[in-house]
Amino acid sequence: MIQSQLIFWVGCVSALLVGPLMADELLERDGRYIHLTTDLASAEEAESLVASFDAAITQWIQFWNLEDDAITNLKVEACVIRNKAEFTRRGLIPAKVPDFPFGYAQGNKVWVFAQQSEYYTRHLLLHEGAHSLAYHLFDGAGPTWFQEGSAELLATHHGKDLDIAVNRIPLSRDDAPFWGRFKRMNQAREQSQVPTFETVLGYQPNLTGDVATYSWSWAACMMLSVYPEYRPAFLAAARNGQETGPLFNRQLQTALGNQWPILAARWRLTCNDIDYGFDWNREQVNLSAKDPIWDGNDLRIQIQPDRGWQSCGVRIPRGAKIRVTAEGEITLADQPKPWVSQPPGITFQYHRGRPLGQLQLCLLPNAHDPQAVRLEPLKIQGIDDQPILSVPQYSWLLFRVNDSFGELKDNRGSYQVTLQRAR
Numbered sequence: 001m002i003q004s005q006l007i008f009w010v011g012c013v014s015a016l017l018v019g020p021l022m023a024d025e026l027l028e029r030d031g032r033y034i035h036l037t038t039d040l041a042s043a044e045e046a047e048s049l050v051a052s053f054d055a056a057i058t059q060w061i062q063f064w065n066l067e068d069d070a071i072t073n074l075k076v077e078a079c080v081i082r083n084k085a086e087f088t089r090r091g092l093i094p095a096k097v098p099d100f101p102f103g104y105a106q107g108n109k110v111w112v113f114a115q116q117s118e119y120y121t122r123h124l125l126l127h128e129g130a131h132s133l134a135y136h137l138f139d140g141a142g143p144t145w146f147q148e149g150s151a152e153l154l155a156t157h158h159g160k161d162l163d164i165a166v167n168r169i170p171l172s173r174d175d176a177p178f179w180g181r182f183k184r185m186n187q188a189r190e191q192s193q194v195p196t197f198e199t200v201l202g203y204q205p206n207l208t209g210d211v212a213t214y215s216w217s218w219a220a221c222m223m224l225s226v227y228p229e230y231r232p233a234f235l236a237a238a239r240n241g242q243e244t245g246p247l248f249n250r251q252l253q254t255a256l257g258n259q260w261p262i263l264a265a266r267w268r269l270t271c272n273d274i275d276y277g278f279d280w281n282r283e284q285v286n287l288s289a290k291d292p293i294w295d296g297n298d299l300r301i302q303i304q305p306d307r308g309w310q311s312c313g314v315r316i317p318r319g320a321k322i323r324v325t326a327e328g329e330i331t332l333a334d335q336p337k338p339w340v341s342q343p344p345g346i347t348f349q350y351h352r353g354r355p356l357g358q359l360q361l362c363l364l365p366n367a368h369d370p371q372a373v374r375l376e377p378l379k380i381q382g383i384d385d386q387p388i389l390s391v392p393q394y395s396w397l398l399f400r401v402n403d404s405f406g407e408l409k410d411n412r413g414s415y416q417v418t419l420q421r422a423r
């Protein structure tokens with residue numbers, strides 16, 4: 001702040017000497033759906049923001065399952081700001097706009113602070129723009145979790161300009177510098193502070209820009225929008241955007257009906273895993289409340305290394321003792337030479353502290369406590385740790401191969417897993 005004021009002052013002095021006031025000029029760029037005013041130093045970045053925003057809007061319209069002509073007369077008046085005092089002095093931030101840490105949207109007007117990376121500035125502009133679009137299309141953006149979660153969902157992206165693709169999880173930290181959502185989610189996991197789905201639904205409005213609140217809201221909206229069985233309820237909820245009270249959640253819960261316990265179980269897995277490169281096409285988990293109870297007879301299943309958690313298709317009763325054995329071979333990569341792994345994994349390469357290629361298992365409880373505030377962390381174990389499994393409560397038994405989320409697609413082969421009753 002001090003530094004930019006100094007530059008401004010120096011600019012004024014030189015202007016007195018040499019003519020027009022240059023340091024003081026704001027850049028303005030006009031697009032189809034956005035008019036941008038900014039004090040960014042780079043005209044190229046300003047133009048890129050406009051191009052990215054216009055390209056994003058058509059993708060948002062498709063995301064909300066609307067026709068291309070759903071937008072009538074929307075022009076978002078956006079300020080991307082480095083020096084807030086200057087925008088205030090020019091009347092570009094009206095007094096009625098509250099203090100905001102990152103960005104703020106009011107109708108078709110949005111204000112965003114320029115960040116330390118172009119990615120994050122673009123993310124915030126898209127986030128606020130997604131609010132504007134919700135006001136335009138649906139007369140509101142719903143309660144906090146839905147409002148912030150869907151804006152985050154439509155703001156996360158790959159690429160920029162005409163090549164931007166929205167609703168994409170960044171592949172690596174280098175792709176999204178300073179964005180920090182997964183860093184915050186990892187902290188919550190380490191501190192056992194991961195909220196239940198119900199906690200997220202109950203988030204109250206706040207203007208502190210709390211990254212954790214935004215991140216879990218984003219995860220909830222992602223989950224509701226990717227599973228085909230939840231998606232219609234999610235899209236219907238958006239159309240209910242003028243409702244910001246408890247009625248919004250009640251209608252969503254009614255629409256999802258008896259799918260709630262499965263959703264809650266999937267939420268536990270998602271929250272345990274989600275990270276850079278997470279690919280929903282591979283990470284949707286097949287679970288059903290109608291899965292039969294395991295009868296104790298030997299059960300053989302194949303575990304694919306290019307998918308996330310895979311259920312063995314039965315629910316394991318409380319008190320069961322299971323011997324788990326696994327065999328087979330998978331290939332995790334071909335470069336510089338084939339990386340072949342067996343169920344214990346490759347002990348010279350690790351992901352999340354466990355050998356790459358290791359077969360992992362997880363007991364996912366069937367029961368769901370709607371009153372809980374935080375999630376009980378899941379116990380994930382490698383196949384080597386404990387071949388005999390004691391099951392304390394009715395649970396699904398799931399397996400996956402340990403690998404980075406963005407590295408699953410070239411994996412091949414499979415592990416054959418056998419469950420036997422242990423005595």
Ligand SMILES: [Zn+2]
Nearest residue numbers: 127131148151
């Ligand atoms: Zn927001």
